[in-house]
Amino acid sequence: MDYNLKSIATCVATVAIMAAGAASAESVINIAGWGAQSGPLRSFGVNSNAVIQAAVKRVNEEGGIRLADGTMATLAYEYHDSACNAEQAIAVARRVASSDVLVGIGPTCSGAAAAMFGVFQKQVDDASDTGLQLPILTDTAVRNGLAKISQWTFRNTPNEPAMYDNLWEWIATNQPDLKTIYGGTETDQGHSNGTYSKVIVQAAIRHGFTWAPGDLEGLTGDIASGFEAVLDSSANWLQADTNFAVQARAFRKSGADVLIVSSHPFTTCGMLKEMSRQRIEPGLIVGLTSSSSAEVMKGCPDEAEGMIIPTSFAPITDAAAEVAALANENGGDADLHSAAAWENVMIIKQVIEAVGITGDASMVAQERRAIRDGLEALTETEGLLGTITRNQAEGEALKPYVFVQAQAGGWVVVHDPR
Amino acid sequence: MLYFLGIFQTIGVHTLLGLSAYVLLLTGQLSLGQVGFFAIGAYVSGILTVLFSWHIFAALAVGALVAGFFAFLIGFPALRVKGLMLVVATIAFSEIVRLFFFNLSWRVEVNGFDVGPDSTQGFREIRYFAANGWEQTHVVALIWSFVILVMFLLWWLDRVRAGAVLRAVGEDDLAAQSSGVNLTMVKVAAMTAGGVIAGIGGGLFAHSTTYVDHHTFTILLATFAVSYPILGGHKNVFGTLLAVIFIQGFVIEGLRFMGDYRNIVFGLLIILAMNLRPQGLVDGHFISDIKKKLGGKPKKDSADA
Missing domain, CATH: 3.40.50.2300 (Response regulator)
Structure with missing residues (x-):
């Protein structure tokens, strides 16, 4: 039992x-x-x-x-x-x-x-x-x-205002010979446009850089200050554009030490290739966070050489x-x-x-x-x-972030502020 | 259920867009400008509910009237061109409208938040329905009330003299003019009616999606607008509805699992449908067959196509 x-x-x-x-x-x-x-x-x-x-x-x-x-x-x-x-x-x-x-x-x-x-x-x-x-x-x-x-x-x-603020501070400290900035964005893309005209340029002004073509009304360095004047004065393009000759000429004419290419990988490569074709060689190129991707390295590794971008990811x-x-x-x-x-x-x-x-x-x-x-x-x-x-x-x-630079067909971390 | 109600919403809004192009097709005018009127309706009604806290019905009415007014204005120069030239002219109009809203920045503080169109950043939080306690069934009922009303009016129009006049102009405007039809009045009236319908559709679209920007009103949406009545067939108002169900319900929603291949299948299905039914899904034969099955006597001219 x-x-x-x-x-x-x-x-x-x-x-x-x-x-x-x-x-x-x-x-x-x-x-x-x-x-x-x-x-x-x-x-x-x-x-x-x-x-x-x-x-x-x-x-x-x-x-x-x-x-x-x-x-x-x-x-x-x-x-x-x-x-x-x-x-x-x-x-x-x-x-x-x-x-x-x-x-x-x-x-x-x-x-x-x-x-x-x-x-x-x-x-x-x-x-x-x-x-x-x-x-x-x-x-x-x-x-x-x-x-x-x-x-x-x-x-x-990622928190772009903090990233770009730190980036410009770092550039100003490490490359004091760079004084002037100029750039452009894909104006029909909300992220590229907004980050460029309200965040990136203002952060640069905040850290002592000057707008190459001359002072802009209302551009004080505060976020979004004078953003309309920034857009008016820049050489911009559209997401679907395939010809960047006019914009690249404006980049050359500006004579700026630092050029800002605020766009996604697809037009970033188009613009960089045209800049290369016109033999434009600025002291530094600053890109949009979204372009710190494999697409840029696949599409235009040589032309992107030297471009620096803050990013919240790197291996x-x-x-x-x-x-x-x-x-x-x-x-x-x-x-x-x-x-x-x-x-x-x-x-x-x-x-x-x-x-x-x-x-x-x-x-x-x-x-x-x-x-x-x-x-x-x-x-x-x-x-x-x-x-x-x-x-x-x-x-x-x-998010923590680093600054990456296009070097020899890859993204290399050049500064790690973590 | 929520999901299917959402699809009904989308089908309803796109049916209105398609019907706005259908009215013009009756008079033989192929317009890619309907998306411009759709955008006007979307922005105007959105601005009225968000910035000025208007009731949705008043906002939709004003949006439709403003869109209709612009359609009326466009109707006159459009008379001077036909066929492909009209297509190009109406594309130009819709691009002007799109770029106007692309540049429009009108921000107002409401309840501590900045709201309103913000150029490239778009026009966010057009949340009238959710913010005012509308259940999704109510929204679907509202949209389909307009769809049914517009379809009924167009169906009725096809059975009265005015509809015959529209079709006469569409078949051969010179012959219609020789018979005493006032071409200017007919074409401008069709353009205006199309604008009003697109304006209502745009207003409902903006409040359904809660967000509009310049990317929304591109040539792709304009192509969809004319594709609906062409694919569905403009012999009958129900063709547009059937085409919208086919494209929005089956191809876009039903084939979502196919990822990028969905676009290829989409193109193939359209080619197949246009080859098998060149006069549209609901052509004269289709109507005739339906009438026979229902025991009615088909009209002699209904089996044309």
Whole structure:
């Protein structure tokens, strides 16, 4: 009899343990990413997707995410193409919000983000606001002030005002012979245009540089001061331009010591090639953060030689180098935008484990809220280049950064202010 | 459900854009300027709700009227050109509008926040619907009320003398003029009606997406606008709706999983559809067949195409 009881008890315990094991193995935390996998900005989405895949794989290889009851859950991930189109980004956001996904990562472009964030609830607990309620953590969209649109949206993107301020200070200290600046931007691109006319030029003025063609009205060095005069006085182009002869001539005519090429990789290479063709050799070229990427090194490594850019990613730590290799394995490249996607996945894991998620599909709304609150409560996270502090009043990050310079077909770190 | 309601929203807004081009196609005018009127409706109504806190209905009405007014003005010079020249002229108009909004910066502080169009940075937070407690079902109902109203009016128009006049001008304007039709009035009226419809669509678009900028109103959207009635067929108002469902519902949403290949499939499907049904998805034969199946007697001229 005792033998039977023991056998039964053993069987029951075994079944219970197996069931518990099976149950924990079946626990899944769903996250979704979306961005450009088609269209002219496809490379940004491809890179982010490659990095997120690698990060999700790493989390699962290390056992998954710890739930509130102590069991481990697998991280499941899906990526959707929203083509950097506002309507499509909103459609995917609604699709994801209708599912049991707990957190979203996306949607690549600032324009799509500006639209998509608008359909989210602006302030939590505002019952009169029927916007979507799903925490979003963005990796690429870097245009100023986007995260303020909704309290459900957070960004892990670089702080350009701080980066360029430090860059000009460093240039002024290390190359005191450089005195004058001039430049141009792709005016129909919000990020390039805004960062150039409101951040980069003003930071240079703040550190004693002068505008080569002469003083500009209202340009004091404060952020955004005299930005219209800056744009009027610059030699600008458009995103779809393929001929930069006029702009390059203006660059030459300015006689500036430092030339600023504030554009994305596609026109940066066009402009640099034309500058090379016209044998323009300034003391230094300063680029836009988004151009510190593999695309520039693939498209115009020789012409970019010497260009300096502040960036929040370079493979200078073991972790960053590993992410760069993993991104390549998945068919993408790690850069300041896509590498942030790795950090986002790790932030999600950190927050979920901190707030205690059950993984119960019937509690999706409550768990999304808990994760949002957890994201808002974050003051620091560990990034690939070091500690990231967060300015949660605006949902933004203050990321460590370095200055990279194009040298012999690659990006070389020339200054590490961390 | 939320997702499907969102798709209904998109299909509704694009149907209005397509119908604005449909009206002009009735008179034989191919316009790529509808996106300009769409942009005017979007910005004007957005400015009114965001900067001046107007009610959505008043804002949509004013947006539509302003778009219609510009369409009326454009209608006169457009009379002087036909065919490809009209296409080029209307592209130029829509580019002027796009670049105007590209340069428009009108920032006002409302409730402690700077809001309004901000040139390259776009026009953010056109959040009337969510901020005023509208559920998505309400938004879909509003959009489709306009779609149904406009479709009904155009369907009705096809059954009265005015519609016959429009089609007569579209078939052969010289013959129509010889019969005493006032070409100026008909073409300008069609252009104005198209502008009003596009203006309503633009207003609804801006409030649905909460954000507009100069990238939104490019030649691509203008091409979509005329593609809908051409692909759907301009023998019947329902053709435009069918084409929008096909493009927005099936090709763009249904084939999302295909990534970059979606654009290739998109092009192939359009070529295939135009070859199999050169007069549009809803052509004369289609209408005739439907009428036969419904037991009605088809019109002799409905099986043309």
